[in-house]
Amino acid sequence: MRIRATVAVVSGALALSALTGAAAQAAPGPDRERPAPPTAQSVFGGKATVKGQGFKAAAAPKISKVTVNGGKDIVLGTTKLKTVTVSITASHASGIGDAYTYLWHGSTPETADWLIVPNEEYASCKASSATTSTCKLTVTIDPQWDLVNDLAGSWNVVTAAQAADESDFVWNDKGAKTRVQRASRLDVNATPEPVKKGKTLTVKGTLSRANWDTWKYAGYTKQSVKLQFKKKGAASYSTVKTVKSGTKGALKTTVKAASDGYWRWSFAGTSTTPAINSTADFVDVK
Template sequence: MHRRIAALAAVGAVAATVMVAPAAHAEGRGDIRVTKTVVNDGGSVIVGVKDVKRFPITLTIKDNSGVKKVSSVSAINRTNGYGPVDHLGTTCRKVSTTTSVCTATMRIDPAWIDFYGSGNKGWDANAVAGDWTVNATVHANDGDYWISDGIASFRVKRAAALTTDASPEPVRKGGTLSVTGKLSRANWTDLKYHAFTKQVVKLQYKKPGGRYSTVKTATTDGKGHLRTTVKATASGSWRWAFLGTNTTMKVVSTGDAVTVK
């Protein structure tokens, strides 16, 4: 089993996926600094129940003598300090005599999340989702170094799934069409998808060759189910669309085409 990094560091306020130095908390020697940090190319890190998730953290680093190396990169949940993520290594590209762009490869294995905190009373593996922060230690050719905490914020989200079924098919013009579905999301305790309840989801429709637009909304019940009815006026496709939350990804179902006769 690879070594897991769980740095317990003070963190700054959440801003965007990309933050620019100065860091929220830092210490070191000399003028070396991380001037920009981008996590996962600016997107949230989505973790399911099976596949190992790898994502990049890209650091722009400057020093008057040039950048020597990045000795560590870590990421933790900014609220509770949880950080079941591996730093697999960092590669650096020199872009000038004073500046390098270094990319760290990080990894989250959903199969390890629950075990990570199993020794903590009241541990909930799903509490890993939410706002995270990045820490890094960088070194210059002249011996300068800088330990930076809170240099970027990003979100780790639970993967989600959404289905749609419209019936009857075909349906007579002016008849009632019933559209059902189910919203579920990854649970990192048992590595299964569970119903996501009490969530507002959009019902969308498009004509053949057109674009989807929202017709109405519905709320998932205690089993994650969605159900509503609409009047059938023309052939087209129906789908459910969920906008996501701070801890769960946005997801859109596959459209279900219905012919109106």
């Protein structure tokens, strides 16, 4: 007998908990209320194989692959929601009937800073053989509801799969990891334009990133950013020098103008902020 219908009750409780914490979320901080984590038994019921919790079964499903957001980091700005697909490939002698996932940040699900449950009650599963299926679920992240700056970086992903005959399932609280990052912005401006050959060219810019506490973009300071140049007609950029971002993420340096070409800034990224290249500024050298 399927017991997954209880997920609707769990999801409803989570929604209610999230609503009661809305005021706290409006002023992000460690005191905001977080929803309670779903458990293996509340989702699937029955006997379970839960990694790290002492449950054992002779023929539990096996998860062989997990992909979150197509293998890419999850990057969010200050306003736009992002829906992410989690794909779970699993096998069992009877086939795979369902799967489950949610994202959480912290040391354990029970003490997590925050968690995000899937949109669907049931996974969409496609069989590749009589025993193996890939199941997909989605989670939607709202930067103004789910995130504060302290939550940028590594998140854990719960992965679970249920046998088609409902005889057993497997659940792993740390089945995969993903990174949730604060979107970055980077601009460039080289002056004067045009410039005489051998004269000084000043290149400025600003490195900023989403601030999930204020829902605005703010300068990213003390970061190494490369100034790069591509000569007109060339195929690739080369690094000219590296500059540290200053107050409000400001970038500024000078170079000697030698030939026509494109100038840009390039930021390698951090664990909390993605890499980004500015658009190119073409400078005509007379």
